[in-house]
Amino acid sequence: NLVLCSKRIPQTLATFKLESFLDEAGCKLIFYLLRVARGVSLSTTCLLSGFQASKLCTSISRWMDLHIKSPKCIILSCFLCWVLHFMVSIPIAIYVAGPTNSKNMSMVFVYRYCSSHLSGILFSVTAVIYTFTDGLCLALMLCTSISMILILHRHKQRVQHIRSSRLSPRTSHETRATHTILILVSMFVSFHALAAILSYLITQLRNPSQWLRSISVLVASGFPT
Secondary structure, three states, X not given: OHHHHHHHHHHHHHHOOOOOXXXXXXXXXXXXHHHHHHHHHHHHHHHHHHHXXXXXXXXXXXXXXXXXXXXXXXXXXXXXXXXXXXXXXXXXXXXXXXXXXXXXXXXXXXOOXXXXXXXXXXXXXXXXXXXXXXXXXXXXXXHHHHHHHHHHHHHHHHOHHHHHOOOOOOOOXXXXXXXXXXXXXXXXXXXXXXXXXXXXXXXXXXXXXXXXXXXXXXXXXXXXX
């Protein structure tokens, strides 16, 4: 919800030519919240997948039941995600500025109404940090999803002889769970990867077109929606 509000509402107001409704503090707040919300969304979705995979794996699940209290562990992990992204997103709050009268549209960000004082070196360092954190979440999501699919596939093979005697035409629970995992991880990876590519293109173009900006906002809002 925070991603959608911080991305869609300002973009909609800008579409209706209300480009001066944000001052410098508003620009800083909007972009800071957007970056934090996007990072937390990525991290918590990755955490969810990790906990699901650990529950499916019998050996890990038994170890967690003996040594870790799951509710407290989940709450602590989510809290650490928020703290991490609050800290990592500080450069956004520092270097984003308010509206500019310049007609040059080659700004670091997607919106038309906020500018940035971020130099080339600082932009590169910040981009590397964000790319690393986002890429790590995507990689972990892929690994945990693949492991869940493999566990479900092995379980389906073990109980195949039991189900074959029943002659039930219904789709197995493992197959339905596998389809759900594949749909989720495909949407997760494709939306975030495409949004990252479009954002990079916008920052590299001198005067990015409005349709490219609009598509970038739409794609970035896809997975949260």
